[in-house]
Amino acid sequence: MNAPVAQLAVNAIAVENLRFSYGGAPIALDIPHWQVPQGSHVFLRGPSGSGKSTLLNLLSGTLAPPKNQAATQLQIFGQSLAALSNRRRDRFRAEHIGVVFQQFNLIPYLSVLDNLRLAAHFGRGGDVRDRAESLLQQLKLPLSLLSRQAQALSVGQQQRVAIARALINRPQLLLVDEPTSALDRDARDAFVDILLQSYSGVENTLIFVSHDTTLAQHFPVVADMRDLNQAWKLEAADVT
Ligand SMILES: Nc1ncnc2c1ncn2[C@@H]1O[C@H](COP(=O)(O)OP(=O)(O)OP(=O)(O)O)[C@@H](O)[C@H]1O
Numbered sequence: 001m002n003a004p005v006a007q008l009a010v011n012a013i014a015v016e017n018l019r020f021s022y023g024g025a026p027i028a029l030d031i032p033h034w035q036v037p038q039g040s041h042v043f044l045r046g047p048s049g050s051g052k053s054t055l056l057n058l059l060s061g062t063l064a065p066p067k068n069q070a071a072t073q074l075q076i077f078g079q080s081l082a083a084l085s086n087r088r089r090d091r092f093r094a095e096h097i098g099v100v101f102q103q104f105n106l107i108p109y110l111s112v113l114d115n116l117r118l119a120a121h122f123g124r125g126g127d128v129r130d131r132a133e134s135l136l137q138q139l140k141l142p143l144s145l146l147s148r149q150a151q152a153l154s155v156g157q158q159q160r161v162a163i164a165r166a167l168i169n170r171p172q173l174l175l176v177d178e179p180t181s182a183l184d185r186d187a188r189d190a191f192v193d194i195l196l197q198s199y200s201g202v203e204n205t206l207i208f209v210s211h212d213t214t215l216a217q218h219f220p221v222v223a224d225m226r227d228l229n230q231a232w233k234l235e236a237a238d239v240t
Pocket residue numbers: 022025028046047048049050051052053054055211
């Protein structure tokens with residue numbers, strides 16, 4: 001009799017014994033174990049200072065992962081980030097990971113299309129205009145915005161363009177850090193709806209960070225930094 005074919009569970013994120021501190025500062029992050037299966041949509045919450053941005057920056061490779069810690073594992077789709085040089089980590093991010101950070105980081109004097117072209121240049125390349133038009137349509141933005149300078153857009157439009165830029169290289173992992181803080185409640189819900197619609201593929205993994213716990217209802221999985229980050233527990237315990 002044939003053995004059943006094992007279903008391979010692919011982890012988008014696999015973290016073991018991840019400890020990180022900024023220079024000589026006290027340890028900011030200590031995560032013994034965290035795994036996120038591919039295709040998960042995770043809402044990551046936690047108080048100010050609990051390490052959400054630090055974790056996202058480590059996952060995206062924007063912060064260099066800790067080296068020389070034998071027990072530490074920080075893998076994205078099975079690739080250890082610590083095993084990559086800075087340059088290869090940048091390339092890995094451009095090809096596999098989309099990021100939307102609090103400040104959007106669009107280049108203000110470039111047109112929307114050129115912002116998207118620049119992101120595509122560092123990633124997969126290909127026909128940017130077609131892809132840009134289809135993303136703008138998904139994000140319910142007029143195509144006329146493509147030729148407009150990023151600095152001439154409203155904040156809401158900039159947020160959607162920041163999503164388009166993050167998605168231009170068809171990332172398998174999307175990291176979104178508190179992009180809704182300037183919006184009112186209805187606009188926040190609409191933003192999250194549109195983000196989820198634009199990134200709905202079954203293999204797409206999303207980590208969405210926010211203080212705003214009312215947004216958690218949009219996500220099937222909720223993680224809390226107070227559970228993940230042992231350093232935060234220590235810090236909290238120190239002050240009580
Ligand atoms: N560049 C830095 N240099 C030194 N310490 C830092 C730096 N950035 C963050 N920290 C410290 O690391 C810890 C985690 O900060 P982090 O910004 O990751 O938290 P957060 O949960 O994202 O907070 P917030 O919700 O306020 O953005 C805090 O104690 C913070 O003071």
